[in-house]
Amino acid sequence: MISRIVKKINKAINHQVIVLMYHRVSELETDPWQLAVSPNNFEEQLQVLKESFKVISINELNQQMRSGKIKSDGVCITFDDGYRDNYRHARPLLEKYDCPATFFISASYIAKNRQFWWDELENIILHSEELPADLSINIGHRPYTFKLGDIILTHEIRQKHRYWNYLDPFPSQRCELYFQLWELIQPLLQNQIEQSIGELKKWASYTKPAKEEDLPMNKKELKEMFSSPLFTMGTHTLNHQLLPAHSKQIQQYEIVECRNWLEDWSGKKIDLISYPYGNYDINSLAVIKEENFRTAFTCEESLTTKKTNSTTIGRFQVKNQNGSEFKKQIKHWLKFN
Numbered sequence: 001m002i003s004r005i006v007k008k009i010n011k012a013i014n015h016q017v018i019v020l021m022y023h024r025v026s027e028l029e030t031d032p033w034q035l036a037v038s039p040n041n042f043e044e045q046l047q048v049l050k051e052s053f054k055v056i057s058i059n060e061l062n063q064q065m066r067s068g069k070i071k072s073d074g075v076c077i078t079f080d081d082g083y084r085d086n087y088r089h090a091r092p093l094l095e096k097y098d099c100p101a102t103f104f105i106s107a108s109y110i111a112k113n114r115q116f117w118w119d120e121l122e123n124i125i126l127h128s129e130e131l132p133a134d135l136s137i138n139i140g141h142r143p144y145t146f147k148l149g150d151i152i153l154t155h156e157i158r159q160k161h162r163y164w165n166y167l168d169p170f171p172s173q174r175c176e177l178y179f180q181l182w183e184l185i186q187p188l189l190q191n192q193i194e195q196s197i198g199e200l201k202k203w204a205s206y207t208k209p210a211k212e213e214d215l216p217m218n219k220k221e222l223k224e225m226f227s228s229p230l231f232t233m234g235t236h237t238l239n240h241q242l243l244p245a246h247s248k249q250i251q252q253y254e255i256v257e258c259r260n261w262l263e264d265w266s267g268k269k270i271d272l273i274s275y276p277y278g279n280y281d282i283n284s285l286a287v288i289k290e291e292n293f294r295t296a297f298t299c300e301e302s303l304t305t306k307k308t309n310s311t312t313i314g315r316f317q318v319k320n321q322n323g324s325e326f327k328k329q330i331k332h333w334l335k336f337n
């Protein structure tokens, strides 16, 4: 009887922290991976977090985990990739509501001021006004062919693309092509990724420059961002590589080079990492242990408790929801995890 009461009380207190994962704070024409939250919705979400939860930094989470005392109602905010809209739209709102946040950065994209490959692929396949009917290329030495019916991007197809995400059936052949190419390109080495994207651009005669806001932050923005005590930086590997697709040596290079680059210009110690695409293997875990990373984040939807392993902390991807939808979503996550 007593143990039942204790259990009930423990459940009510909820000694668990929920780590949220964001990518973009922006309005996008298409968003196959549901990465973007509009600035309005982001503000409403922060209001919900401030009213009903305790927004804590990753540092605070680490301290709680180390002491074995996880406080109730804690929420951590994290961002992956390092998009410019984080600086333009998320930063002022996080400051307005005094919310700490951690940003995981892929250094080479910032150093090269280059658009992320999946966004380039989306632009080529989903946004080109016209595409050739036959595609025949090598992707990482593998021949790939596709016969395209939706050559012209009609108003109707454009509308279908607006609401499509990867969980839905393909509303057009272009979506099918996009998804197949994404799956083939994702495990490649960075130079092969760049080569494949280059060949696809040639095939599509795609010459539009990237929109300013779709690029990653530049160094100046990154510097300004991390001069604020509210924000913490972590690595997201040098080239945003799918770690388990590569050898331990490559994983080590990707993780360490990114950390060194970030540490060199910021003068700060970087010991946080989020695995690109949330994926890791035994070699990734070995590298982060050898390199003394303190905390590592996945995309597995799990709450953080005192039993959570600090090298595989789960996160919940936030969707483009308004305040009340978001509040319901968090309550659902807390109840069913």
Ligand SMILES: [Zn+2]
Pocket: 080, 081, 236, 240, 276, 277
């Ligand atoms: Zn990422």
